[in-house]
Amino acid sequence: MYGYDLSADEIMCKNMELAIVPLASIEQHGTHLPVATDWYIAMALGKKVAELSGGFLVPALPISTCREHMGKKGSVWMDHDIYYNMLKSILLSLKEQGFGKALLLQCHGGIFMAGPLVRQMNATCNPDFMVAFIDICNVFSLLYEKGIAETSTELHAGEIETSLMLHIAPETVNMAVAEDFVPEVPRAYLNYGSIFRASPTGVWGEPTKAAAEKGKAMLEFAARYAIEESERIFDYISRKEKIGYSDF
Ligand SMILES: [Zn+2]
Numbered sequence: 001m002y003g004y005d006l007s008a009d010e011i012m013c014k015n016m017e018l019a020i021v022p023l024a025s026i027e028q029h030g031t032h033l034p035v036a037t038d039w040y041i042a043m044a045l046g047k048k049v050a051e052l053s054g055g056f057l058v059p060a061l062p063i064s065t066c067r068e069h070m071g072k073k074g075s076v077w078m079d080h081d082i083y084y085n086m087l088k089s090i091l092l093s094l095k096e097q098g099f100g101k102a103l104l105l106q107c108h109g110g111i112f113m114a115g116p117l118v119r120q121m122n123a124t125c126n127p128d129f130m131v132a133f134i135d136i137c138n139v140f141s142l143l144y145e146k147g148i149a150e151t152s153t154e155l156h157a158g159e160i161e162t163s164l165m166l167h168i169a170p171e172t173v174n175m176a177v178a179e180d181f182v183p184e185v186p187r188a189y190l191n192y193g194s195i196f197r198a199s200p201t202g203v204w205g206e207p208t209k210a211a212a213e214k215g216k217a218m219l220e221f222a223a224r225y226a227i228e229e230s231e232r233i234f235d236y237i238s239r240k241e242k243i244g245y246s247d248f
Contacts (some may be wrong), residue, residue, distance in 0.1 A: 001049060002040055002046075002050050002057040003016065003019075003020075003050060003056035003057040003058070004056075004057055004058065004059050004210035005167075006164060007080045007083060008026055008083060011044045011056060013023035013034060013193070015092055016055060016056040016095065016099070017055075017099060017100045017101055017103070018056065018099070018100075018101045018102070018103060018105070019051060019056045019094045019102045020046055020049050020050055020052075020053070020055045020056065020057045020058065020059060020102075020103050020105065021047060021058045021061070021090065021091075021094075021098045021102055021103065021104050021105070021107065022039070022042035022043065022044035022046035022057075022058075022059075022060035022061070022105040022107060022194060023042060023060070023061050023064055023104060023105065023106045023107060023109050023111055023114065024037075024038040024039040024043075024061060024062050024063075024067070024068045024108055025038045025039070025062075025064045025077070025085075025107075025108035025110065025111075026039065026062055026065065026066075026074070026076075027066040027069040027074075027075040027076070027108070027110075028069050028071075028072050028074055028075050028195075028202045029126065029156065029157040029161065029202070029203075030157040030178070030179070030201050030202045030203035030207065031177045031178070031179070031202075031203075032157070032162065032173070032176075032177050032178035032179075032203075032207060033157050033161065033162060033165055033172070033173060033207075034165075034169075034172045035074040035075065035076075036062070036172075037106045037161055039060055039062045039107075039159070040106040040164075040165060040168050040169050040172070041058070041107045041136070041161065041165070041168065042061075042062055042105065042107035043060045043106075044058035044164070044168045044219060045105055045107060045136075045219065045222055045223060045226070046058075046059075046060055048219060048220070048222075049103070049105065049223050049226050051221055052133065052224070052227050053103075053172060053227050054215060055103065056099065056174055058090075058094075058105070061090075062084055063076050063077065063078060063085075064077065064078070064108055064110070064111050064113055065077050065078065065080050065083050065110055065112070065113070066108065066110050066189040067077070068110055068111075068191075068194060068195055068204070069194065069195055069196075070194050071202075072112065072196070072202070073195040073240040075194070076102045076248045078153075080112070080113050083113065084113045084116075084118065084239055085107065087114070087117055088117055088120070088121070088200075091117075091121055091129075091131060095125060095128070095129040099129070100128070100129060100130065101129070101130050101131075101132070101230075101234055102129070102131045102132070102134045103131075103132045103133075103134065103226070104118065105134050105136070105194060105226060106133065106134065106135045106136060107136045108136075109135070109136070109137040109155065109156070110190070114135070115133070116131060118131050118132075118133045120177070122237065122248060123246075123248040124248075126237055126240070126247045126248055127238065127240070127247055130233075130234050130237045130238070132229070132230040132233040132234060133233075134225075134226045134229060134230065135206070135237070136222065138154075139221075139222045139225060139226075140154045140155075140160055140186075141226065142221070143160060143218055143221060143222075146221065147188050147222055148214065148217050148218055149163075149214070149218065150206075150209050151184045151205065151209055152207045153204075153205045154205040154206075155187055155202045155204035155205055156195065156202070156203065156204040156205060157204065157205060157212075158180075158203065158204060158205015158206050158207055158210075159205055159206045159207060159209040159210050160205070160210075161205075161207075162175075162207040162210035163177065163210040163211055163212065163214040163218055163228055164215040164216035164218055164219060165215065166212035166215050167212045167213075167215030167216045167218075168215065168219070170202075170212060173203075174233070175207075175208075175210070176202075177210055178210070179201055179203060179207070179208070180203070180205040180206040180207060180208050180209075181199045181200070181203045181204065181205075182205065182206070183199050183203065183204060183224055184198075185198050185200035216240065
């Protein structure tokens with residue numbers, strides 16, 4: 001049973017302190033993965049983190065900002081300012097109900113305003129309410145360093161996301177049409193044109209190296225990392241002393 005399966009009275013009784021908010025996107029993921037890939041991953045990661053931490057799991061928010069994936073049908077986005085204000089409002093609703101901590105699990109690399117929002121929330125709400133932020137793109141490089149992923153080229157629909165999907169929702173993956181593609185331009189070039197200008201298939205990485213077993217290990221590692229890192233972040237925030245007028 002996850003937090004969202006409980007009644008409001010049960011949630012009151014458990015007096016949960018931590019709210020887990022996974023963030024996803026509905027966007028093209030090459031020819032071999034569904035547009036809901038990030039949402040599947042966000043739900044699975046959120047559930048694992050909730051199992052290990054006992055926190056209140058909010059269902060993963062499916063839609064965010066992914067304008068860089070425009071060019072084919074099926075990607076759904078909103079403007080950055082609308083998303084910023086929506087997420088801020090959601091976090092404040094958790095604070096108002098007495099949650100002391102929120103953990104954002106960002107499972108789509110393109111939510112660039114999450115960082116500024118986390119700063120704003122902590123600057124205005126500490127110490128009563130603390131927000132920790134885990135970006136799955138940082139986990140990608142750790143998976144490579146630890147040898148759990150074979151490739152260091154993952155940005156989108158490559159070895160890591162495809163392995164995760166082979167573990168979480170194999171019926172949605174079509175490996176017969178998976179093709180590797182590593183663009184020649186750096187990631188920042190997504191500011192200057194759609195991903196399809198950098199990669200004709202919309203893949204950025206090496207999905208042919210994917211395997212379900214790897215996906216299982218990746219999910220386990222990502223969940224444990226999210227919990228350990230968020231504990232370090234909450235501990236860091238808790239130990240701060242007031243500087244002048246500021247708790248930030
Ligand atoms: Zn993705």
